[in-house]
Amino acid sequence: MTGSTPQTLGTSHPQSVDVHRLEVVHVEGDAYTVDVREHHLDVDQPLEAGGTDTAPTPTELLAASLATCVAFYAGRYLHRHGLPQAGLRVRTEFTMAPDRPARVAFLRLVVVPPPELPEQRRAALLAVASRCTVHNTLHQPPEIDIELTP
Template sequence: MHHLEVTHVEGDAYTVDVRGHRLQVDQPLQAGGTDTAPTPTELFAASLATCVAFYAGRYLQRHRLPQAGLRVRTEFTMAADRPARVASLRLAIVPPPELPERRRAALLAVASHCTVHNTLHQPPPIDIEPAP
């Protein structure tokens, strides 16, 4: 079981403590926040993008291929109706410039099997309950 804890800071800002690491989230000014950190939804998209990048990077490591220049560009749109949710995500993997053309399709295939991507395709049950 993995654990993390979210604690209110002030206004719309919260800290997330994960294994001794601390992240912060907030809301943009136009949404009433102070824009001191990314939004939870931006971190959601970032989670998918970094997972894809990690899997792509590991593929490159396994095959002793260069990782320098590997990037994942991500865009998302919000649904116009309720409930509030991300309507679409688009990720573009920018392979290292020196990656041979014959390796690019395999890089995309491996990256698409990241844990976050798999979780979105087979969502777990989510229970929200009061703490004891």
């Protein structure tokens, strides 16, 4: 992570599950770095929102997380069935709600299958991709506990 000792984030989650940790650290202005295992992601805000536009916004990463999860599940389906993955894409767009609280109101994902995908496999590909972990989480939201350290 960042070399600091991990803090306990609360006890509301079941103790028998694996806990995945990441840390967000302020860089400057509206820019932050997210440390995930040995990976580092940057986030920022666009110029018109007061940021420096050096990286995607957290909301864009939410949409990207869903899109990449859908792509991953689709890719695994293709691999499992010995079908080509070349050309697989997921196009995504989202809109923000016009009222408060600030939130995403609509997400649209279009799975573009590989050109060689047989017609009889298309429905199955979409069904599997629609059951990805991020999609499931958005449909059955987790309990969220936000705390301030003492």
